[in-house]
Amino acid sequence: MTNIVDGIIATLLYLAASFILFMVGKVVYQLFHPKIKVNHELVEKDNFAFSVAYVGYFIGLLLAIGSALLGESDGLWNDLMDIGVYGTLAILLLNLSIIINDKIILRHFSVKKEIIEEGNVGTGVVEGAMAVATGLIILGAIHGEGHGDGGPIVTATLYWLLGQGLMFVTALVYNLITPYNIHDHIKKGNVAVGIGFAGALIAIANLIRFALMHDFESWIITLEDVGIDVAIGLVFLPIVRLLADKILLPGQRLTDEIVNQEHPNNGAALVEAFAYIGGSVLITWAL
Numbered sequence: 001m002t003n004i005v006d007g008i009i010a011t012l013l014y015l016a017a018s019f020i021l022f023m024v025g026k027v028v029y030q031l032f033h034p035k036i037k038v039n040h041e042l043v044e045k046d047n048f049a050f051s052v053a054y055v056g057y058f059i060g061l062l063l064a065i066g067s068a069l070l071g072e073s074d075g076l077w078n079d080l081m082d083i084g085v086y087g088t089l090a091i092l093l094l095n096l097s098i099i100i101n102d103k104i105i106l107r108h109f110s111v112k113k114e115i116i117e118e119g120n121v122g123t124g125v126v127e128g129a130m131a132v133a134t135g136l137i138i139l140g141a142i143h144g145e146g147h148g149d150g151g152p153i154v155t156a157t158l159y160w161l162l163g164q165g166l167m168f169v170t171a172l173v174y175n176l177i178t179p180y181n182i183h184d185h186i187k188k189g190n191v192a193v194g195i196g197f198a199g200a201l202i203a204i205a206n207l208i209r210f211a212l213m214h215d216f217e218s219w220i221i222t223l224e225d226v227g228i229d230v231a232i233g234l235v236f237l238p239i240v241r242l243l244a245d246k247i248l249l250p251g252q253r254l255t256d257e258i259v260n261q262e263h264p265n266n267g268a269a270l271v272e273a274f275a276y277i278g279g280s281v282l283i284t285w286a287l
Helices: 002-032 038-044 048-069 076-104 111-117 121-143 152-177 182-187 191-212 219-248 254-258 266-286
Strands: none
Touching (some): 048 076, 048 111, 048 121, 076 152, 111 121, 121 182, 121 191, 152 182, 152 191, 191 266, 219 266
């Protein structure tokens, strides 16, 4: 009976710590974006583009905080200290990622202008997806940080940097395998293009997460694992796009549905995104 009560108390304390981190994450988001009035965008303007991006941030935040909760227990108070330290690190890395990705992956236009001023849902979808993808990377980085040179926090941060670089590579490769410029169409407000791109980013981030979650042994082994998994994913992207075109959307061309008609087919893009993410999950199960 005592063990059951202790277990319940520990669970409640873990949940309380997670809730506190979630609230800290909300405050930190506002600090990183002081000119954005969240309540005004959500309630008064009914800005759906911002809502999508904001919800994506919280999904990424949930994944990032989860990284501090996973793993073997080292005693209640040590666990709570780890949750506080790694949870705070995860929140900072996630918010830094948003700024970095806006300046690098979506560097062809102003993300803030498109979402806040123009209400561009396509941009909001990609912004939210990048937060989810980053949350997955942080989940892998912190859960598998081990004890590399400089200590676990340094190792986790370097893992995160590695993941961010590979996200940028993914964006380049995806733009190459599509017969249209994704940035031009996202800027035009094409939600379907944003959905397809979002699926590709999340799919590759899931593979990065999978590779990073192994305990740290050496940088050579880590780089080999990440390199192999991401290479498989990048090779798989055009194959999955072809399969989605020929099998999941028989009789229709994916490109025509997404960019070559007056009203882009968001449903077709959702099928494309599912194919990327589903393929990514299958790869992690098979490896």
